[in-house]
Amino acid sequence: xxxxxxxxxxxxxxxxxxxxxxxxxxxxxxxxxxxxxxxxxxxxxxxxxxxxxxxxxxxxxxxxxxxxxxxxxxxxxxxxxxxxxxxxxxxxxxxxxxxxxxxxxxxxxxxxxxxxxxxxxxxxxxxxxxxxxxxxxxxxxxxxxxxxxxxxxxxxxxxxxxxxxxxxxxxxxxxxxxxxxxxxxxxxxxxxxxxxxxxxxxxxxxxxxxxxxxxxxxxxxxxxxxxxxxxxxxxxxxxxxxxxxxxxxxxxxxxxxxxxxxxxxxxxxxxxxxxxxxxxxxxxxxxxxxxxxxxxxxxxxxxxxxxxxxxxxxxxxxxxxxxxxxxxxxxxxxxxxxxxxxxxxxxxxxxxxxxxxxxxxxxxxxxxxxxxxxxxxxxxxxxxxxxxxxxxxxxxxxxxxxxxxxxxxxxxxxxxxxxxxxxxxxxxxxxxxxxxxxxxxxxxxxxxxxxxxxxxxx
Numbered sequence: 001x002x003x004x005x006x007x008x009x010x011x012x013x014x015x016x017x018x019x020x021x022x023x024x025x026x027x028x029x030x031x032x033x034x035x036x037x038x039x040x041x042x043x044x045x046x047x048x049x050x051x052x053x054x055x056x057x058x059x060x061x062x063x064x065x066x067x068x069x070x071x072x073x074x075x076x077x078x079x080x081x082x083x084x085x086x087x088x089x090x091x092x093x094x095x096x097x098x099x100x101x102x103x104x105x106x107x108x109x110x111x112x113x114x115x116x117x118x119x120x121x122x123x124x125x126x127x128x129x130x131x132x133x134x135x136x137x138x139x140x141x142x143x144x145x146x147x148x149x150x151x152x153x154x155x156x157x158x159x160x161x162x163x164x165x166x167x168x169x170x171x172x173x174x175x176x177x178x179x180x181x182x183x184x185x186x187x188x189x190x191x192x193x194x195x196x197x198x199x200x201x202x203x204x205x206x207x208x209x210x211x212x213x214x215x216x217x218x219x220x221x222x223x224x225x226x227x228x229x230x231x232x233x234x235x236x237x238x239x240x241x242x243x244x245x246x247x248x249x250x251x252x253x254x255x256x257x258x259x260x261x262x263x264x265x266x267x268x269x270x271x272x273x274x275x276x277x278x279x280x281x282x283x284x285x286x287x288x289x290x291x292x293x294x295x296x297x298x299x300x301x302x303x304x305x306x307x308x309x310x311x312x313x314x315x316x317x318x319x320x321x322x323x324x325x326x327x328x329x330x331x332x333x334x335x336x337x338x339x340x341x342x343x344x345x346x347x348x349x350x351x352x353x354x355x356x357x358x359x360x361x362x363x364x365x366x367x368x369x370x371x372x373x374x375x376x377x378x379x380x381x382x383x384x385x386x387x388x389x390x391x392x393x394x395x396x397x398x399x400x401x402x403x404x405x406x407x408x409x410x411x412x413x414x415x416x417x418x419x420x421x422x423x424x425x426x427x428x429x430x431x432x433x434x435x436x437x438x439x440x441x442x443x444x445x446x447x448x449x450x451x452x453x454x455x456x457x458x
Contacts, residue, residue, distance in 0.1 A: 004046055006043060006046070006059065007025060007026065007031075007043065007046075009041055009042075009043070009062060010023045010025070010031070010041070010042055010043070010044050011023060011040070011041050012033060012036040012038055012039065012041075012042065013038070014038050015036070015037065015038050015091075015095055016032065016095075018083055018439050019035075019083025019084050019439065020032040020033060020036060020055075021033035021034075021035070021037055021038065022036075023044065025054070029054055030052075030053045031046065031053065031055070031056045032054070032056070033055075033056045033057065033058060034055070034056070034057045034058070035057070035077070036056075037065040037067050037068050037086065037087050038065055038067055038087075039065030039066060039067055040058070040061065040064060040065045040068070041061075041062045041063040042058045042059075042061050042062055042063075043058070044056040044057065044058055044059060045057055066088075067087050067088045067091045068088075069085075069086060069087060069088055071085040072085070072160070075144075075145075075154055075156050079145040079146075079147060079154040080145060080146060080147050080148035080149075080154075081145050081159070081161065081438065082161065082437040082438055083438060083439050084436075084438070084439075085437050089122045089436065092122075092433075092436070092437070093116070093117035093119075096431065096441040097116065097117050097441075099441065100112075100114060100409045100429075100441065101114070103409035103410050103412070103413045104409070104413045104426075106413070107410060107414055107417060108414070108416045108420065110420075110426065112426050112429050114430055114431050114443065115429070117431040117432070117433050117441065118431065118433065119284075119290075119432065119433035119434070120286035120287045120289075121436070122433075122436040123160050123161065123437075124160065124161070124163055125163070125284045125286065125287065125436065126159075126162045126283050126284065127200060127201050127202070127203075127266075127281075127284070128198075128199070128201075128281065128283045129159075129162050129166060129199050130196055130197075130198045130250055131143035131144060131145070131156070131170070131197045132145070133177075133184055133185070133194045133195060133196060133197055134153040134184055135184055136155065140178060141174050141177055141182075141184065141194075142155040142174070143155065143170060143174055143197050144156040151187065157170070161435075161437060161438075163201050163205075165206075165234055166199050166201065166207065168232075168234075169209065169232055169234065169235060170197070170199065172229065172232050173197060173199075173209055173232070174197070176225045177197075177211070177225045177229075179228075180221040180222070180224055181221065182194050182225065185213075187246075191214075192214060193215055193222070194211065194213060194214075195212040195214055195243060195250075196211075196250050197209070197211055197212075198210040198211075198212065198241075198250070198277060200264060200275060200277065200281075202264060202265060202266040202267075202275075202285075203266065203267070203285060203286075205234050206235075206236045206264060207234050207235050207236065207264075208236055208237045208238075208239065208264040208275075208277060209226075209237070209238045209239065210239040210255065210277035211226065211238070211239070211241070212240075212241045212242075212250060212251060212252070213240060213242060213243070214243065214244050215244065216242060218240050218256065226238040226240065226258040226259050227258075229259075230258075230261065235261075236261050236262050236263070236264055237257060237259065237262065237263065237264065238257075238258050238259040238260070239255050239256065239260070239277045240255070240256055241254070241255040241278065242254045242256075251277075251278050255276070255277055255278055255336065263275075263276075266281065266285060268285055268288060268316060268320060269292050269293070269320040271316075271319050271348055272344075272347060272348075273314055273315070273316055273319075273340070273347075274314070274340055274344060274347070275314060275340065276336045276337070276339075276340055278337070279313060279314045279334060279336050280311075280313030280314060280332070280334070281313060281314055281316060283434060284434040284435065287433065287434050288432075288434065289320075290432060291405070291432040291434070291442060291444060292316075292317060292321055294430050294432070294444050295317065295321050295378060295403050295405060295444055296320070296321040296322075298403045298428060298444065298446040299321055299376050299402075299403050300376070300401075301321065301322045301323060301375065301376035302323065303323045303326055304325070305322075305326045305327070306326065306329070306367065306373055306375045306376070307321075307322040307327065307377075308329050308330070308364060308374050308377045309321075309322075309328065309330035309331075309378055310330070310360040310364075310378070310379045310380070310381075310390070311331075311332060311380045311382070312330030312331060312332045312337070312341055312355065313332055313340075313341070313380075314337050314341050315330055315340065315341030315342075315344045315345055315355065317378055318330050318341075318378065319344060319345060319348050319350070321378060324349055324350060326352070326375075326376075327352040327353070327371045328345065328352065328353040329356075329366070329370060329371060330355045330356075331355065331358045331359070331360060331363040331366065332357065333357065333359060334357075335357050338355050338356065338357045341355045342355050352371070354366075354367075354370050354371075359387075360379070360381065360386070360390045360393075361387055361390040361393050362393075363393075364377075364393045364394065364397045374397055375399075376402070377397075377399055377402035378402065378403045378404075378405065379394075379402065380405040380406075381406070381411075382407075383407055383408040384408075384411060385406070385408060385411030385415050386411075386415045388418075391415060391418045394419065394422075395419065395421075395422035400448065400449045401427070401446060401447060401448040401449065402447055403445070403446055404416075404444075404445045405442065405444050405445075406442065406443045407434075407441075407442055409441070409443060412445065416445070416447070419447055423449050423450055424447045424448065424449060425447070425448060425449075425450060426445055426446070427446040427447065427448040428445070428446040429443060429444065429446070430443075430444045431444075
């Protein structure tokens with residue numbers, strides 16, 4: 001076996017948004033250094049070569065950067081969840097802001113100057129976790145996360161990104177499932193029952209538990225385990241989702257309540273929402289409130305306006321951002337989420353609203369049919385961004401300004417480039433870190449027609 005190349009005293013110049021250090025080798029090549037930090041001087045070892053770059057690891061740290069921090073997590077270097085736990089959080093925010101700016105410059109060929117990155121807390125923020133299940137070498141049931149670029153399960157008993165209320169529930173739920181001898185799903189054979197354990201909570205610490213199984217119904221063993229989990233003090237309900245497909249998609253189409261003491265509710269921006277196991281709800285409630293306030297500022301929706309919420313999920317954005325007196329239309333492709341949105345709008349005292357289970361590209365036309373016009377619009381698509389059909393629908397709607405919320409700077413910049421052809425431009429932008437210590441950052445953009453920049457409010 002050929003000896004791996006090593007380089008002595010290499011300086012890490014900066015970092016990527018995926019948490020790797022960037023260094024220039026003596027021969028001019030670029031090396032991405034795992035766990036390297038801006039300002040480090042280190043001996044590095046090349047572990048992978050390509051025509052365009054090399055991948056390396058730190059073999060010896062000669063002089064550590066002032067940005068380095070102790071990660072304090074037993075699973076950090078193995079689980080593949082966080083990428084920035086070893087650096088100062090202020091540097092992480094700057095890296096994320098630079099990533100967004102560079103994405104717009106490279107993909108959309110425009111310069112933007114977003115507001116600084118904002119978050120509520122860099123730890124203990126996640127209200128929704130989905131654990132793959134497996135067995136350890138002793139046959140004990142474990143939950144955790146897959147190691148980077150693999151399906152090797154790293155057990156996690158305590159994660160610093162998760163709300164504290166999950167710690168006890170996770171261990172008790174695993175114990176209950178394990179005590180009834182339930183089998184674990186095998187990706188190769190397609191056999192075995194347990195696939196995922198999914199937990200959601202609210203700010204009061206109430207937890208709903210959803211067990212994803214490779215089955216068509218609830219077995220007696222599973223029901224008994226669910227009843228035991230429901231006895232945990234802060235668990236408000238236990239659900240089972242059925243997914244028998246050979247897929248890496250977590251949820252199947254059907255979910256049943258096995259032991260529901262009460263639905264899970266959360267309050268955000270003073271509005272109360274019911275959240276089902278499969279429906280979309282922002283993972284970081286506190287920072288989401290900040291984001292929604294900014295979206296409301298950008299939207300400028302008035303009491304007599306017609307507001308459209310595409311990719312509405314449980315309706316949180318539309319309900320939080322628009323006045324109660326306006327007409328509200330929303331659509332989403334998840335039936336449970338749409339039902340939740342209708343319930344939430346009624347609970348919010350809305351008089352004029354409609355939610356459809358439909359593709360986002362159909363939403364604008366459906367709103368016009370229902371309410372006659374569109375005055376304000378917010379889109380919050382998944383990571384893949386807007387479909388070409390949805391971009392076309394927005395451009396053809398004639399709307400003068402709208403708010404785009406994105407969790408992926410690259411697809412956002414791509415969509416902005418397409419929208420610019422119809423006369424839109426980026427009027428304002430702001431950044432929110434809903435997933436501190438990971439590679440993700442949320443961007444809120446106000447898109448406006450050229451002639452509306454002096455009159456942002458209707």
